[in-house]
Amino acid sequence: MMIVRNKPLSPEFLCYMQDFISKYNVPGPRYTSYPTIPHWHTEDHTESRWKQAVSDGFWRNGKEISLYIHLPFCESLCTYCGCTTRITQNHKVESKYITYLLKEWKLYLATFGGQPIIREIHMGGGTPTFFSAENLKTLIDGLTHEATLSDDFVFGFEGHPNNTTEEHLKTLADLGFTRMSLGIQDFDPEVQKIINRKQSFSQVKEITALARTYGFTSLNYDLIYGLPKQTISGIAQTIAQTIALKPDRIAFYGYAHVPWVKAAQKSYEQYLPSPAQRQKMYATGKKALMTHGYHDIGMDHFALPTDSLYEAFATGKLHRNFMGYTTQDTNLLIGLGMSSISDSWTAFSQNEKLLSRYYERLDRNELPISRGHQLTTEDLIIRRHILNLMCNFETTWEVSELLEIGFGFNTNLLATLVTDGFIQWTDTGIKINDAGKPFIRNICMALDARLWRSSQQTSFSQTL
Template sequence: MTTVTPELLQRFDVPGPRYTSYPTADRFVEAFGQADYVQALEQRRHGPAAMTLPLSLYVHIPFCESLCYYCACNKIITRHHERSAPYLSYLSREVDLHVQRIGHGVNVSQLHLGGGTPTFFNDGELGGLMGMLRQNFNLVPGGEYSIEIDPRTIDEERLRTLARLGFNRLSFGVQDFDPDVQKAVHRIQPAEQVFSLVAAARRIGFESINVDLIYGLPKQTPESFERTLAQVAELRPDRIALYGYAHLPERFKPQRRIIAIDLPGAGNKVAMLARALAAFEAAGYIYVGMDHFALPNDSLAVAKRQGRLHRNFQGYSTQPDCDLIGLGVSAIGKIGAVYSQNAKTLEEYQDALDHGLLPVARGLAVSRDDLVRRSIIMALMCQGRLHFEAIEIAHLIDFKRAFAAELEVLHGMQAQGLVELSDSGIEVTPMGWFFVRGVAMVFDKYLQADRTRARFSKII
C-alpha cells in the first residue's frame, strides 16, 4: 500500500459527496412525484431490463430503542415494539403497488435491510418480512442478502434465525471499542459482546461479516483509536467500513447532545485516519476504495482486482449495476434514468399508502449530461480508470472537447501524483485511490456551480 502522509490527508480534508449516485440525493426535487416514478416502473416492465437485469432491494426499518448521538440516519426512537407490526403491513402494501407495476416474481440478486435498527423487528416479524418479499420477488441463489446489526439487540440464537431466513451477510455497528467514547455517544456495547457475536456468526456460516468504525468522535484520541484498531485487527472481519464523523448539529438534531469541546481537532482526526490506513495494511486488508477495506479473499477485494466493482446507495458492491427499489420511510431507489426517495416521516409515508399511492416525495429524472457524468464518476470511483473512447462511443461525444476544463484541473492532480493522464484516458494512481472522491468531484457539474459544500462529509 502506498504511504499516505498526514500532510496530504490534511490537504484534501475538504467536504464532498460520497457518490452513491450521480446526481447526488441533495439534488432531488419535489417536482418529481408518484406519477413520474410509476412511469419509470412501467417502462422497466416493458423494456429489456425486465428480462435481463435483476433488481436490488433496500428496506428501511426506522425504529431504534435508544439514540446514538452521532447518528445522521432517518430513525424513530421508541421502546414500543408494537409499532413494528403496522409498519410491516405498510411495507407489504408498498410491495404490492410495485408488483402491480413491474410484475410478479422479478429476480432479485441483492437485498439490504438498514435503518434505524432492522433487528428492532422480532424474529416473527423478520420472518414475515422475508416471507412477504419471497412471495413477490425471486431471491436468486448466490445473491447478497445482508442486514445491519446492532450488537445490543441480538444473540447467537437470533443470528441462527437470520441465517435460516436467508441472510448471508452481516454488518455490525461498532464505531469504537473505547468505553469513554461509547459513553460520550450514548452507545455502550462491550468489546467482548461483539467478539462473541462475530465468533458465533462464523460458526453459523455467514459468507461475509462487516464492521463499521467511525473516527473523529468525541473523546477519541489517536492513541485510544489505535487500541480500537488493534482490537478490530484481532476480530478480523471480512470487511471494514471506516467513516469520518461529520459534526453537523444544525442539520442532525441528535448531534446537539455531543459536547463540541470533546471532539478531536483536525490534526488528531487526520492522525487517526493515517494510523487506521497503516493498521489495516499491516493486518493484510486490501484498500477497496474510499472508506472500504476487505481481506484479499473477500468478494469485494476480488471484484476490485477483476475490475467488477459497482457502486449504489449501499456503497461498493460486487453486483452488476442494477435497478434499485427502496422500500420504507425515506428509502431511495433508482429505476433506469430516474432516482426517487420516499417520504421522510412515518405519517406522510403511511398517508400516501392509505390513499393507494406509492409514497414518493421527491426524485430526479437525469439529463443526458447527467448520464455522461455519471458514467465518468462511477468509472473513476469503481475501476479507478477511464477510457475516453468508451465514453465517446457510449454517449456520442468528443471527450477532450466536452471536458477540456476538467482535464485541465486533472493536470494539477497529476502533478500531485493522484492521477495519470494519457491520450487514451485517466488512471487513478495507488495514492489517488485514497482521494478518489476528490478526483470524481472534478466532473460534478452541480458542485462546480455550487460552492457551498457544508452539506457533505469530509472526503477523507
C-alpha cells in the same frame, strides 16, 4: 483492468499527506449517487414518471432487482448518526410498519408487470434487529413470496451487538442471509459514552462467533474515525481488537459532522479531533489493516482476499449504490420504507421521511415518494465515470463522449490534482494514484458538472 496492489505506508508518505489536508479538506459529497441529492430536479419527478422508469429498468435488466429495506426504529439515539431514525422503546410499532412495507412492495409488483428475480436484499436502519426474529421472518417471507431468487442471491443485514440475538441469527440464516454488518464505531468506552453507542468487546466477540456458527460467511464491522474524544492511540487499539476478531470486511470511514442536520452533534463539537488528527487516525488504521492482510477497496473499505467484495474489486465487478459497495449490480434498486432511496439507473426516487406521511401516502395507494430526479444524457455519462473512480480507481472515455456533454469537468482542479501527484489524467481517462486514494471525494468533485455549475449553496460534510 489494472489493479494497483497495496503497499505499506511509510512515515515519509504520512508527512506528505499532512501537507495537503488544509488544501483539500472542503465540504463535498460522498457520491452514493450522481447527481447528488441537493442537485436533483425534483420538480420534474412524478409518480407516473418514476413508475415508467422502474418498469423500463425492470425489463432492461432481465427482471433482476436489488432490495433495500429501511427499518428506522432504534431504542436510543446514537448521537453521531446521520441516518433517518425513529427513537422508541415501544415494540408494538413493528407489526404496523411491516404491514406498510409489504403494501409498498405490492405497489411495486404491480409496476413491474412481471415476477421479479431478487439478487440482493439488504436490511438497514435504524436498527433492523430492533425487530423480533419472528417479525423479520414475516417481512422476508412476504417479500419473496411473489418473487424468484437468483442463483447467486445475497441477503445481508445491519445489527447492533446489544440486541442481535441467537434467535435473530438462526432465523435469518434459515431465510438465506449470509452477510451481517455490525456497527462498532469504536471500542473505547469514553468514545462510546459520548456518542451513546455502547457495546463491549466481549459482546462483539460473542455475536461474531455465533454468526459464523450459523453459517454467515461475510461479516463486516463499521468503524469511524474522527469521533469526539477519539485519539490516535485509541484508534490503534480499536483496529487491533478488530483484527483479532478478523471480520471479512471493514468499513473505516470518517465521521460526518452535520449539526445543521442532526442537532445532537452540536453537544460535543469541542471534543472533535482536528483534520490533521483525523487523517493520522485514518493512516494509522489503514496501515494496520493492510499489514494484516486487508486490501484497500474503493473509498473507506477494506476486505480480506477471501471475501467476495475483494473478488469483485479484483475482477472489475464492484458496484456502488445507496447501500454502499456491493457485489451485485442489477441497475435496479428498490428502496422500501420511510426515507429509503430507489435507483432505476435512469432515475432516482426517495420516500417520505416522516413516518406519518409514509403511512398516509400508502393509505391512498400511492407510492410514497417525496422527491427524485430524472437523469439527463450528461448525468448518465458523468455518473458512470464517477462510479468507475469510486469502484476501480480509474475510468476511461472516448473524446467524442466528452464533446457530447461539453466537457463539464473542472479542468483547473484536475490539473492541480495531477500536479500534487494524486491522479494521472490524459485525453482518454483518469487513474488515481496511491497517494490520491484518501482524496477520492475531491477527485470525483472535479467531474461533478452540476456542483460547479450550481449557484446554490449546498452543505456537505468535510471530505477529509
